[in-house]
Amino acid sequence: VIELVGLDGDDTLWRNEEWFAEVHQAFHGLLDPYVPAGLDPVGALNEVERRNLELFGYGVKGFTLSMIETAIEVSGGRVSAGEIQRLIELGRTLLARPVELLDGVVETVDALRDAGFRLVIVTKGDLVHQETKVAGSGLADKFDGVEIVSEKDPPTYGRVLSRYGVAAERFVMVGNSVRSDVLPVLAVGARAVHIPSAVTWVHEIADHDGSVPTLASIRELPDWLAGNSPTSR
Amino acid sequence: VIELVGLDGDDTLWRNEEWFAEVHQAFHGLLDPYVPAGLDPVGALNEVERRNLELFGYGVKGFTLSMIETAIEVSGGRVSAGEIQRLIELGRTLLARPVELLDGVVETVDALRDAGFRLVIVTKGDLVHQETKVAGSGLADKFDGVEIVSEKDPPTYGRVLSRYGVAAERFVMVGNSVRSDVLPVLAVGARAVHIPSAVTWVHEIADHDGSVPTLASIRELPDWLAGNSPTSR
Numbered sequence: 516v517i518e519l520v521g522l523d524g525d526d527t528l529w530r531n532e533e534w535f536a537e538v539h540q541a542f543h544g545l546l547d548p549y550v551p552a553g554l555d556p557v558g559a560l561n562e563v564e565r566r567n568l569e570l571f572g573y574g575v576k577g578f579t580l581s582m583i584e585t586a587i588e589v590s591g592g593r594v595s596a597g598e599i600q601r602l603i604e605l606g607r608t609l610l611a612r613p614v615e616l617l618d619g620v621v622e623t624v625d626a627l628r629d630a631g632f633r634l635v636i637v638t639k640g641d642l643v644h645q646e647t648k649v650a651g652s653g654l655a656d657k658f659d660g661v662e663i664v665s666e667k668d669p670p671t672y673g674r675v676l677s678r679y680g681v682a683a684e685r686f687v688m689v690g691n692s693v694r695s696d697v698l699p700v701l702a703v704g705a706r707a708v709h710i711p712s713a714v715t716w717v718h719e720i721a722d723h724d725g726s727v728p729t730l731a732s733i734r735e736l737p738d739w740l741a742g743n744s745p746t747s748r
Numbered sequence: 749v750i751e752l753v754g755l756d757g758d759d760t761l762w763r764n765e766e767w768f769a770e771v772h773q774a775f776h777g778l779l780d781p782y783v784p785a786g787l788d789p790v791g792a793l794n795e796v797e798r799r800n801l802e803l804f805g806y807g808v809k810g811f812t813l814s815m816i817e818t819a820i821e822v823s824g825g826r827v828s829a830g831e832i833q834r835l836i837e838l839g840r841t842l843l844a845r846p847v848e849l850l851d852g853v854v855e856t857v858d859a860l861r862d863a864g865f866r867l868v869i870v871t872k873g874d875l876v877h878q879e880t881k882v883a884g885s886g887l888a889d890k891f892d893g894v895e896i897v898s899e900k901d902p903p904t905y906g907r908v909l910s911r912y913g914v915a916a917e918r919f920v921m922v923g924n925s926v927r928s929d930v931l932p933v934l935a936v937g938a939r940a941v942h943i944p945s946a947v948t949w950v951h952e953i954a955d956h957d958g959s960v961p962t963l964a965s966i967r968e969l970p971d972w973l974a975g976n977s978p979t980s981r
Contacts, residue, residue: 570843572876576809583816584836587829596825599832603817610803642875643805643898665876 517706517743519659519681520627523690524638524645526712527733529652530615533713535578538605542582545598549590560585572665574641579606610644614651619734624657626737631745636661637675637688639695667695669702676703687743689736693723701727708739750939750976752892752914753860756923757871757878759945760966762885763848766946768811771838775815778831782823793818805898807874812839843877847884852967857890859970864978869894870908870921872928900928902935909936920976922969926956934960941972 525531539557546556563585564578571577582602586594627634636658638645645663649655660679664671676686683704690696691712700707709729730736758764772790779789796818797811804810815835819827860867869891871878878896882888893912897904909919916937923929924945933940942962963969 570840570876571809572874574809576804576807576813576874580809580812580836580839583832587833590829592829592833594829596820596823596827596829596832599816599829600820600825603813606813607803641805641809642896643803646898663875665879 516685516745517632517687517740518685518745519633519635519676519679519687520740521635521637521675521686521688521690521700522624523688523692523696524636524648525640526691527617527689527696527710528620528636528654529617529648534609534612538582538609541605542586542602545601546586546589546594549586549593554589556585556589559589563588572641573639575606575609575644576641578609579603582606610647614648616652616654617733619732620654623733623736624654627740628657630737630740632740633659633679633681635659635675635679637664637667637672637690637696638662639664639667667692667699669699672700672703672705676705687740689733693727697723697727708736710736749918749978750865750920750973751918751978752866752868752909752912752920753973754868754870754908754919754921754923754933755857756921756925756929757869757881758873759924760850760922760929760943761853761869761887762850762881767842767845771815771842774838775819775835778834779819779822779827782819782826787822789818789822792822796821805874806872808839808842808877809874811842812836815839843880847881849885849887850966852965853887856966856969857887860973861890863970863973865973866892866912866914868892868908868912870897870900870905870923870929871895872897872900900925900932902932905933905936905938909938920973922966926960930956930960941969943969 522528542560543556550556560582564581567577567581571580579602583599586599586602624634634657636649642663649661655661662675676683686705687708688696688700688705689708689710691710693709697707697709707727709723709727710733728739730739755761775793776789783789793815797814800810800814804813812835816832819832819835857867867890869882875896882894888894895908909916919938920941921929921933921938922941922943924943926942930940930942940960942956942960943966961972963972
């Protein structure tokens with residue numbers, strides 16, 4: 516029996532990575548006049564982000580600082596103050612963007628509640644931005660809790676289980692990132708369901724061994740969980 | 749009887765605002781050649797921060813983005829890419845700075861534990877940076893919990909009380925900011941102790957009516973709480 520279902524936020528409940536892809540495109544266009552042929556500004560940005568992750572953590576503000584650093588580096592300092600201001604505006608657009616729920620999310624969340632599961636959002640990123648997204652999603656009241664974490668590793672999932680008083684075998688995590696939503700969950704002895712998203716952030720790419728249940732849409736989740744619900748036996 | 753003591757992090761347990769004052773000075777020096785006589789770049793920065801607070805939240809990453817925006821604005825776009833890179837480095841220095849506990853903190857925390865109080869850190873700012881500071885403080889094991897929040901308002905304190913299962917009249921919050929550590933705590937019916945710090949951030953300045961207990965040093969806290977501890981009766 517599953518008691519608690521954890522749902523990832525970005526690219527599981529609501530659109531996210533697509534907005535970043537748009538910003539990547541704008542970033543590429545802005546830097547194009549400054550970089551030598553063959554140098555991909557977005558590839559350089561990915562490297563700067565990787566270098567900054569430990570200090571900056573996840574989220575739009577660190578991403579924006581990394582865009583600025585990359586722009587200065589790849590342009591050899593030739594990027595203008597006005598272009599840097601434009602990068603800050605791109606970051607601000609990401610922060611201010613209204614939440615767009617993915618297809619089937621509301622119906623699925625309602626079905627899971629009706630089936631008696633306790634539900635928790637487990638999401639990582641900037642504290643204020645994630646809280647804003649949860650509030651903007653209109654989903655908050657349907658969940659038993661929201662956990663905004665700095666990293667999705669086994670100790671983090673251990674703390675979530677202990678906070679909700681649930682044994683590992685009674686928890687399932689559902690998300691689009693194998694690295695964050697699947698592998699660390701399996702490591703603490705809980706279950707995970709993978710719902711791949713259209714676009715996956717380069718720093719989230721990982722593989723599982725194929726034994727992890729993989730759904731094409733969140734709409735398949737209630738059926739997958741049928742027979743595991745607290746009210747089914 | 750007090751059961752749970754909340755302690756603020758920045759400028760209550762460890763130094764913080766002094767490091768920002770140093771960065772303000774460097775920011776002032778860097779912008780000085782660009783601004784008309786009589787314009788204070790740090791005053792302009794405070795205004796940009798205020799404008800950005802709702803979207804960026806508290807913390808060093810948002811502060812760094814505000815520094816960059818301010819530099820571009822007050823220089824009329826004349827600030828160079830190299831100078832903007834220098835601002836990012838100033839932000840990075842703040843993020844990487846080792847934690848320095850304030851005088852008397854370790855002894856006081858130990859004394860409160862010995863007296864039987866449950867202890868919680870309640871701090872706001874960037875999630876990753878605050879977690880890093882808690883870890884670097886060496887204090888984590890002495891506390892029953894750490895709450896990193898996006899805003900210290902009455903609903904936030906209400907959630908802390910309910911998470912720890914403590915009635916408002918059995919909670920006291922201790923901190924340097926009247927706006928964040930005192931007024932919203934009184935609003936939920938709990939008690940607060942104000943320990944003013946050497947430097948207070950302009951956005952945290954507020955007054956209380958003089959009836960709030962005010963200590964010159966955290967070292968006075970155990971005596972102030974004597975007679976209120978769970979083991980004292």
